[in-house]
Amino acid sequence: MELYDGGVTQPRGFSAIGICAGIKKDRKDMAMIMSSQPCTLAGTFTQNIVKASPVVWDKNIVHEYKIAQACVMNSGVANACTGKQGDDYCLATAQAAADALDLRPEQVLLASTGVIGRQLPIEKICEGVKTMSGMLSDSRQAAMSAAEAIMTTDTKRKEIAVTFELAGKEVTIGGMTKGAGMIHPNMGTMLCFLTTDAAISADMAQKALLSCVQDSFNMISVDGDQSTNDTCVLLANALAGNPEITQEGEDYEIFRSALELVTKNLARRMAADGEGAHALFEVTVTGASSKEQAVVLAKSVIESSLVKTAIAGHDANWGRIICAMGYSGAVFDTEKVDLTFSSRAGSVKIAENSVDTGYSEELATKILSEDEITAIIDIHEGKEMATAWGCDLTHEYISINADYRS
Template identity: 55%
Template sequence: MKEINGGITAASGFKAASHAAGIKYQGRTDMAMVYSEVPCVCAGTFTSNVVKAACVQWDMNIVKSGKNMQTVVINSGIANACTGKEGFDACEATAKGVEEALNIPFDTVAVASTGVIGMQLPVDKLVDGVKAMAPKLDESIAAGSDASKAIMTTDTVNKEIAVEFEIGGKMVHLGGMSKGSGMIHPNMCTMLAFLGTDLSIEKSLLQEAVSEVVADTFNMITVDGDTSTNDTLLCMANGLAENKKITEKDAAYNTFKEALSFVCETLAKKMAADGEGASKLFEATIVNAKSKEDAKTLARAIVGSNLSKAAIFGCDANFGRFLCAMGYSGADFNQEDVELFFKSVNGTLKVFDKGTPIVFDEDEALKIMKADTVTVYVDMHEGRASATAWGCDLTYDYVKINADYRS
């Protein structure tokens, strides 16, 4: 596997376009379209929030129906959540606009939205945006990058990645883009993520791979503890790489799953690092836990604690906050077995040793914690399971951004 330039248009047959529709934002693109030249098998994961946006329910129906998918239309600015029948009508109108523009059945067109909850979408602007984007669809890296920028809300950077790998003598490509900066504490994937591959694979195996990878990547990040109403990940596979179709969990399947994991983890970490107001990527790694579930629970508790996040922002090696978060996580362990370290590119420092605090050099700790990425590394000494979770520090700017988000 090799990382290559590009994003959602990296795989053969995938094109993208973007448009400034004026849905909420003025003077910037706020709509994107992703299109495959041929129909794709698709897989998806969606928010576990009971309050699901209209677009989430629309896409869930397509994925569960077993129908192929060929196009996704995304808008930023308004989430189309808590919008009743009018919200579903907006989804249908958008999809029918694609049917008219690209001659694709409307009930196979996915739609996604992100932004303010409880506002109605301007349907005329959505449909006009679809008509404007259809003739601009392009397979270039630039077109894909522009699409990744159009779906941003409070994001400060666009998020995309692409890889290539060989299966059965054929070069296969996988590209993706995502957005997410706030309201991130996923129980599916997170925010919006779209993946396109030219792999040939059975739909059921694609769904299984996506679901398993999401559990260890997107589901292991948090920014603020809020699980969105709109979380959606869609993965489309069009088969244009012409590899022998993957129909079982063989070496080819494992190769694809490894590439999928790399892409999803990279996008997830980009989102965590770009958390609203964040200045650092905050990572927690648990090793030698009793079980995988315990390791994941402990890691997520550490990066999800507001006190821990504040300590990371202040470069304060207050290890008690991290141990406290572990203690209320729900995982059972013996604190007398635990070792805790701070790590970064600037060094490694043990601060807690099997129930006993260690006298450490505060200047050394400060140097380590001033890095752009800080890791709390915990050895449980109780088993062989491990897990990593990603988050960000909690800064003053998080409140500033969210205090007036709607207005």
């Protein structure tokens, strides 16, 4: 079971496309994913009580229908805080896709990302849907174009695929996501689309997705802001021909493990591409007495602005990490914390039993100057652990967000 360069068209029966529909200037801004067969469906969404119209639309499909066959996405306009007109535009978009693809509107998922408070340019959206319906392809290039079309302040496409066996059948999961800012645990301003040719019931797909999201997308933070538009959906069309997964067991665990590989990879890519980021910052808490304790501590460290600015300055200011752990709400022995920094440049133990080790500042700076940095925190209480992902906080973050609408 290995990850490889691939996207949402990698599983059997899926096609996609991304185009420039004129929502943004000279950039791809609309995408479509289509399955040749109806798909069982799972999804999870923002926990912000202010929810964009497409989030409300998709939640209804996931919970009421549990089946879909196509997704239509746009970037540039979030369709959030847009009132009844925003809801009406969701229906208009889904109806346009249904007409073009010979589906029913409730078989079409929707997703938007961009500026909050603006109405969708619905004529461009509907025209874009019509154009994309005639361009769908199962090629690698088509998947790449779709991944590009959902980007906002992202600097890189985020795609991955994995192939594995279920009951002697080859099964594939492909995925794409976007997200660089307004990212905070409990999902961030992310759109994530996962496709698979596995046969799995909607209930088991939902169980697997929620399990994987807990240890991936819910463990990343860029800036502490939680979006109105977070959407993560999984579509399964059963074309691999494996016996349908309808309960927990060996096949379910294999599928869940493959899905977790995909979601963790995409989550790391999102954190690494945080707005203005120069480095991915990974924090692993070990030796915890419970998983919950480890999760709370790891999240608190990656969310700390002081820690993030220290990473940006390649400064081994480890007191900021201990401080962030202390206000996390988790209880731990404050005199038994070991802290190690590592990267491709090496490894250095910074603190032992919460006391400075007399480490080399020169070596620490060298290690912290890489583009991927890990902090390993051992609290010596038990066998549980958790990993969270964030990034450094730089001047560029302010520049990007100060000028976002202009």
